Amino acid sequence: MKQYPAVPRAADAPDLFESGHLWLQERIDGAHLRFRMRESGVLQFGDRERTFDRRRSSGAQSGGSDGIPLGYRHAVRHVRESFDREALRNTVADPSSVVFFGEATVRDAIDYDWSRTPAFLGFDVWDADRERFLPPDSVEQIFERLGLRPVNTVQKEVRAVDFDPESDAVPDSAWHDGPAAGVVVRNKTGGRAEISHPAYDEWREESDPATAPADELAAQLVTRRRVERVVADLDAEARSAAFETVFERLLESVAREEHHRLFHDRASVDLRAFRSAAAERTQELLNDR
Structure with missing residues (x-):
């Protein structure tokens, strides 16, 4: 290509x-x-x-x-x-x-x-x-x-x-x-x-690289406001707000809006661990709705 x-x-x-x-x-x-x-x-x-x-x-x-x-x-x-x-x-x-x-x-x-x-x-x-x-x-x-x-x-x-x-x-x-x-x-x-x-x-120099452990980072970035916004978007599209769909959309949102932190040259993020922690955090927030 x-x-x-x-x-x-x-x-x-x-x-x-x-x-x-x-x-x-x-x-x-x-x-x-x-x-x-x-x-x-x-x-x-x-x-x-x-x-x-x-x-x-x-x-x-x-x-x-x-x-x-x-x-x-x-x-x-x-x-x-x-x-x-x-x-x-x-x-x-x-x-x-x-x-x-x-x-x-x-x-x-x-x-x-x-x-x-x-x-x-x-x-x-x-x-x-x-x-x-x-x-x-x-x-x-x-x-x-x-x-x-x-x-x-x-x-x-x-x-x-x-x-x-x-x-x-x-x-x-x-x-x-x-x-x-x-x-x-x-x-x-x-x-x-x-x-x-x-x-x-x-x-560009003002960006703050993500260095916190995965569970702390998930607590910072997987917020109730983000989850509610994803659910509202799915509802507006007449799509199911099942956990897997909400979670994947939420990850997309976090990666897009926090790209400067997660993918900073000096970031130290284990993305597999973050994904697991973010999934747990998302499920908790969905259960509290």
């Missing part, structure tokens, strides 16, 4: 600003996620470097048995449930030749409004038949047609010679009350560059 190229800083991509027109899109502070549809209709997922294998467990990082790492499970479930497979089959002769790229929205430096932020936001599409990335206007239309949200575009068709990457301010985010992590500047021929918010590195 096609891997996404590194995106240079604007200062390292001067050619991008010499001619043509630019699209400015919000840079989402999340986890890179790519996927494609196999001939069978099964979706294959991966991060920036590896693909996830549903046929085998990936160990403690998976949080389950289908090989999807815990931090990606909310986004993968959302894509599986929302992606219109038939629409893709009706669009291209070989659906497996198309690779979709986006962000699994997790908390890293920014605490998004999780109740309204989509679990996945798409930003690029690779067409293997034509061996190129599609232009940003086509990418927006494709994600919307297939049932997924594209990243939000801040400005369209800005003349490159009129854009100053050093002085143009980073806009407010569409997904929380505050500035965006940055912007990604793109043209229609595949050129791209990134402009980060000046304080982004400082925001």
Whole structure:
């Protein structure tokens, strides 16, 4: 499956600003996620470097048995449930030749409004038949047609010679009350560059790695409020609020909203032990309802 190229800083991509027109899109502070549809209709997922294998467990990082790492499970479930497979089959002769790229929205430096932020936001599409990335206007239309949200575009068709990457301010985010992590500047021929918010590195350094024992961590993170929110969401979807369903959704929520702590470079979390402790805590809270 096609891997996404590194995106240079604007200062390292001067050619991008010499001619043509630019699209400015919000840079989402999340986890890179790519996927494609196999001939069978099964979706294959991966991060920036590896693909996830549903046929085998990936160990403690998976949080389950289908090989999807815990931090990606909310986004993968959302894509599986929302992606219109038939629409893709009706669009291209070989659906497996198309690779979709986006962000699994997790908390890293920014605490998004999780109740309204989509679990996945798409930003690029690779067409293997034509061996190129599609232009940003086509990418927006494709994600919307297939049932997924594209990243939000801040400005369209800005003349490159009129854009100053050093002085143009980073806009407010569409997904929380505050500035965006940055912007990604793109043209229609595949050129791209990134402009980060000046304080982004400082925001990242504020993360507090999780180091508590599994039972203490479960008591901190598996709260009554989280359990009630999961149950309410399942009720709204007319789905069963049985323990296993509630627990898996709760793990997804915790991994998404506490990603900066659980998966911090200095975190020391035994995810298998945490899963067990979280299950016990979830059952206790459900029994008390």
